Amino acid sequence: MTHDLPESVTVLGLGAMGTALAHAFRTAGHPTTVWNRTPGRAEPLVARGAVAADLPGAAVTANRLIVACLLDYDAVRAVLAGQEAALAGRTLVNLTSGSPEQARETAAWAAGLGLDYLDGAIMITPPGIGGPDATLLYSGASDVLARHRPTLAALGEPVDLGPDAGVAGLYDTALLGLMWSALSGWLHGAALVGADGVRAEEFTAVATRWLSGAVAGFIGRYAPQLDARTYPGDDASLNVHLAAMDHLLHASEARGVDTALPELLAAQVRRAVTDGHGGDSYARLIEVIAK
Numbered sequence: 677m678t679h680d681l682p683e684s685v686t687v688l689g690l691g692a693m694g695t696a697l698a699h700a701f702r703t704a705g706h707p708t709t710v711w712n713r714t715p716g717r718a719e720p721l722v723a724r725g726a727v728a729a730d731l732p733g734a735a736v737t738a739n740r741l742i743v744a745c746l747l748d749y750d751a752v753r754a755v756l757a758g759q760e761a762a763l764a765g766r767t768l769v770n771l772t773s774g775s776p777e778q779a780r781e782t783a784a785w786a787a788g789l790g791l792d793y794l795d796g797a798i799m800i801t802p803p804g805i806g807g808p809d810a811t812l813l814y815s816g817a818s819d820v821l822a823r824h825r826p827t828l829a830a831l832g833e834p835v836d837l838g839p840d841a842g843v844a845g846l847y848d849t850a851l852l853g854l855m856w857s858a859l860s861g862w863l864h865g866a867a868l869v870g871a872d873g874v875r876a877e878e879f880t881a882v883a884t885r886w887l888s889g890a891v892a893g894f895i896g897r898y899a900p901q902l903d904a905r906t907y908p909g910d911d912a913s914l915n916v917h918l919a920a921m922d923h924l925l926h927a928s929e930a931r932g933v934d935t936a937l938p939e940l941l942a943a944q945v946r947r948a949v950t951d952g953h954g955g956d957s958y959a960r961l962i963e964v965i966a967k
């Protein structure tokens with residue numbers, strides 16, 4: 677019985693995230709070459725067996741699989757400028773955050789070089805890389821993830837979002853929007869109960885159970901309504917939500933808590949109710965939001 681040796685990999689960029697990625701590759705036993713613009717950041721990795729390349733060209737030619745995690749797409753293109761001939765026949769997995777448009781442009785540039793290109797989005801902060809909550813979204817050349825899945829799995833669970841390189845970045849922005857909405861809702865709640873002396877940790881124990889159970893369940897139930905564009909309000913109607921939002925507004929005002937968030941939520945519901953949809957479910961608001 678034979679076992680494949682861990683694939684060797686180059687990591688371009690040793691910021692907070694690139695460093696975490698390179699450590700995860702080393703932890704999983706992958707021979708790893710690293711490069712960073714500012715020298716000196718590779719030392720802890722070299723102590724763990726990584727090879728530090730002095731120049732981007734040496735890092736690119738060291739391995740067929742290259743993972744880039746730099747500040748932005750301009751930095752990626754700047755680092756790879758002049759390496760076009762060496763990139764042909766290799767694979768670039770770009771885990772730098774950017775717009776869907778930048779990802780598609782970079783995929784077209786790579787295709788012109790004969791470079792296999794996979795775009796990725798990292799949905800965790802550096803300490804979580806390689807851990808059970810780490811999810812990485814990928815889209816682009818369809819066979820790249822299949823070929824390198826065992827290597828990329830060292831970073832976190834790979835999720836394949838198909839052949840359009842822009843889709844990983846699109847999900848990234850959508851999911852960050854969801855995260856910010858959830859975090860701001862949680863902070864508003866913490867401010868509200870905190871005004872009456874409840875400690876954030878007490879509130880959070882109840883809030884996380886509610887979010888991961890009931891609220892996740894609402895989302896799962898409403899997704900087919902969005903796809904079907906029909907919004908039966910058989911669980912809770914927008915009229916009921918609007919009345920409850922009034923309580924949130926008044927409770928916030930009475931405690932001197934900022935009302936910008938509940939006002940925004942109530943304004944969206946009010947528009948749908950004014951348009952005659954008060955009997956529909958909360959999912960109806962997609963028609964207000966998506967225009």
Ligand SMILES: NC(=O)c1ccc[n+]([C@@H]2O[C@H](COP(=O)([O-])OP(=O)(O)OC[C@H]3O[C@@H](n4cnc5c(N)ncnc54)[C@H](OP(=O)(O)O)[C@@H]3O)[C@@H](O)[C@H]2O)c1
Binds near residue numbers: 712747
């Ligand atoms: N940190 C997170 O929680 C997180 C989560 C998801 C995604 N990301 C994404 O991961 C990427 C890296 O983030 P980070 O947290 O590692 O940022 P960071 O700590 O600020 O590191 C930025 C990296 O980019 C390099 N860089 C910047 N401009 C450059 C240029 N013109 N040429 C060459 N190298 C350049 C820096 O090199 P020097 O050391 O020489 O400055 C450094 O290696 C970003 O796109 C970020 O959005 C981060």
